[in-house]
Amino acid sequence: MADKKDLTIVCFSGDFDKVVAAFTMATGAAATNRKVTMFFTFWGLNVLKKKQGRAWLGQGLMAKTFNFLMGGRKTLPLSRLNFGGVSAGLMTGMMKKHNVATLPELIEAANALGIRLLACEMALHILELGREDLVDEVEDIVGVATFLNESENGHIIFV
Amino acid sequence: MADKKDLTIVCFSGDFDKVVAAFTMATGAAATNRKVTMFFTFWGLNVLKKKQGRAWLGQGLMAKTFNFLMGGRKTLPLSRLNFGGVSAGLMTGMMKKHNVATLPELIEAANALGIRLLACEMALHILELGREDLVDEVEDIVGVATFLNESENGHIIFV
Amino acid sequence: MADKKDLTIVCFSGDFDKVVAAFTMATGAAATNRKVTMFFTFWGLNVLKKKQGRAWLGQGLMAKTFNFLMGGRKTLPLSRLNFGGVSAGLMTGMMKKHNVATLPELIEAANALGIRLLACEMALHILELGREDLVDEVEDIVGVATFLNESENGHIIFV
Incomplete structure (x- = not known):
């Protein structure tokens, strides 16, 4: 089974249905012995915010408003x-x-299965979010080049 | 030509324009000797429903309402x-x-070209739809693990 | 580095945020020595239109109206x-x-990095757009089969 392809899911959309699809594919892949990485960017970051509801995160008024409107996991x-x-x-x-x-x-299962959760450096920068705004389960904050390198041996699914 | 990569399209969205794009890529790939599989889930299932308009499918009131609002191919x-x-x-x-x-x-062409149409077990379950609600052309109802295994030797495109 | 996988991005959506994501991934991949191709279709064609605002392009009233409503890069x-x-x-x-x-x-960087910009023949046909309506940077107008062939040795990301 060791030769199964890796799976990287780019979780760009923060739509509930697409996030459920992303985690369903991710956990299904991990449960069948694939190495799975999930890279969260832009709207997808809402899933990783510590604050699960609407919250005024960031420094500037613009970032605060955007984060409030974007909301959180709930x-x-x-x-x-x-x-x-x-x-x-x-x-x-x-x-x-x-x-x-x-x-x-599904998120709990993802953690239990050892799925790596990565957050997009640039998107966090634009939205003025820091490591402290994200749940502990996030393994690292990385850029596009890193995420692409991690995905060399497998599929990339953009959701 | 036998060594061309397979193509698996996850048809998640039931948007008309994206479904057209999915079938255009699928038929284009099959016509150039690729093995093509289409996996329909959630909104994408609307394409496979026997009832092509709005219909009260499912048992519970919630599923009935959702299916009615989601509609069908038309x-x-x-x-x-x-x-x-x-x-x-x-x-x-x-x-x-x-x-x-x-x-x-395009759907007719997909059938003629031998493109496999698979429906997502879990999404059917949630929407309380059964095999009898889907068109005959659907080859099988499968889970995520099966769809991933089918996709090992090729591209996966999530639409 | 020569053995890194190619990256093909299908830019279907003309949403600002998704286009930014597409070009960020494309330039990040090109900057790390990947061969990158971007294939623009349907709403994505708005990025390539010479007219960057709303314009009555096409011949028929329907195409003209659609193009106007779809708008351009701006x-x-x-x-x-x-x-x-x-x-x-x-x-x-x-x-x-x-x-x-x-x-x-990002678009300027894509050009500087030698990223190939391709436009979808069929979508141009439907929207009654011609080569003269697109920016000079577009390298070619191709069909689905060509785009798939170009993508054989790499990832395909549909945005």
Whole structure:
């Protein structure tokens, strides 16, 4: 099994449905002995913020406003049919009803399976976020070149 | 030509324009001797539903409502400039005018070229859809691990 | 370094944030000695239009209207929190503040690094755009089969 391809997922979108898809693919790959790396950038960083709701992060007014509007892990919108934010909750209800892993469970599974969580240096810079704003599970803050090097031996999926 | 890379397309989005892009890449790849697999999940399942318009599929009220709102192959929205659903029709008109294959023609071509259509087990589960709700052309219902194994020797494109 | 994988980016989306991500990955890959190709299709073509604002391009009324609404490089919307178009400007301000390359600078860098810019034949056809409507930096207008052949030895990222 050691020769299976690695999987790198670029988690750019912070849409609830796409984040669930990203973690489902990531954990599925890790559970079948693939080395999996997830690289979070821009909207995707919302998943990694310590503050799971809306919060005024950053220094400048602009960054503060953007971070507030972008929100955190608990305010991820659905990419369609969002209905002002209730849909992610409804979807989680449907997932629970059918014993499908919810987003918090998927993130926990990702950690348990040793999936590496990387955050994008440049996006953090633009949004004025620092290491202290991110959950402890984030292994490193890296640039594009590093992420590409990590992905040499496998697939890259941009979500 | 036998050594060309396989192509797996994850059809996550049910946006009309992205579905057209997915089938264009898929048929183009198959026509040039690549083994092509399309894996449909979440919004992408709308393309595979037997009911091509809006329909109350599933058992529970929540699933029924979601499936109704998600619609089918004939109600796919444009990812932008949708204008309440008329744009997909306008776009189809422009494709016909220029003798470019329309979506139904692309799907037919995909079948003729032997492209495998797979549906995502977990997404069907959440949306309370069964094999009987999907068109006959669907070859199998599989999980993430199977889809990843099928993709080992090629590219994965997430649309 | 010669054995690093090539990178092909399919720039389908014309969202400002995704285009910035596409060019950031492209220039980062090229700067670390990868052969990089960018294939622009549908909304992504807005980046390559000579007219950087809204313009009535194409022959028929439908194409003219679509092109006008799609806009150009200077009217790319943010994929979320667009606020009627002001957000791309705000984002550019935040990028400048932190000395991060802005979109025009990234495009210039892409040219300087020898990244190949290809435009999708079929999408141009549907939108009734010709070579004369695109910036000089576009190297060629190609179909899906050509783009796939160019991508054989590397990653494909669909943005």
